[in-house]
Amino acid sequence: MIAILSQDEIKEFIPHREPFLLLDEVTELEPGERVVAYKRVREDEYYFQGHFPGEPIMPGVLILEALFIKDKIPRSCWTGVSTCSTI
Template sequence: MEQTNFNVNLGIKEIKEIIPHRYPFLLIDKVVYMEPGKKVVAYKNVTQNEYFFQGHFPEEPVMPGVLIIESLAQAGAVAILSMDEFKGKIAYFGGINKAKFRKKVLPGDTLRLEVEMMKLKGSAGIAKAVAYVEDKKAAEAELIFMIGK
């Protein structure tokens, strides 16, 4: 049986070729593992220079939970939009279920974003998504997505 290596090294340039997000809303920095349509592991380096820290919160900068979920969704979108049938399309949220925030994400943290597709039928699907800081869960959710134009 042939073993396939899913370890990859996609940087910002390659990510931007797959998903349409751009600054200030591109929230992943690199992809290190990808099984197109199945699983992805990506990273987001959180720095003090992030635009959202200006107001969330100036005295105690914390990455907004919704942006952690968005980072997870973008990682998942890389895996889905890498499939031949979805290249050049856009992945949209259809829903977010069971979201839990377990740890504050602070400047200097590196988020490890792991997204695994649980169901993919036609142009819609459901994924299990977990964000880690070191080996501690920072956030998790079930993401429902739809592929558009």
């Protein structure tokens, strides 16, 4: 899939930055319906150092945070990137 919004473009619409920018790209925007976004979880993510050593698991609270961040993409983007406005 081709990204509709890259991580740099996502940064234009939300205040989050690394390491708490938990989205890599948006691949689908359906007006008024849905946003499909991805986070590529890498072996070297900071939270794997202690959650849990030897059995890394992405903390559930960060999974929820990624969902909340995705929902911060303004609904104005849902009609096309050219009409997006920042928050």
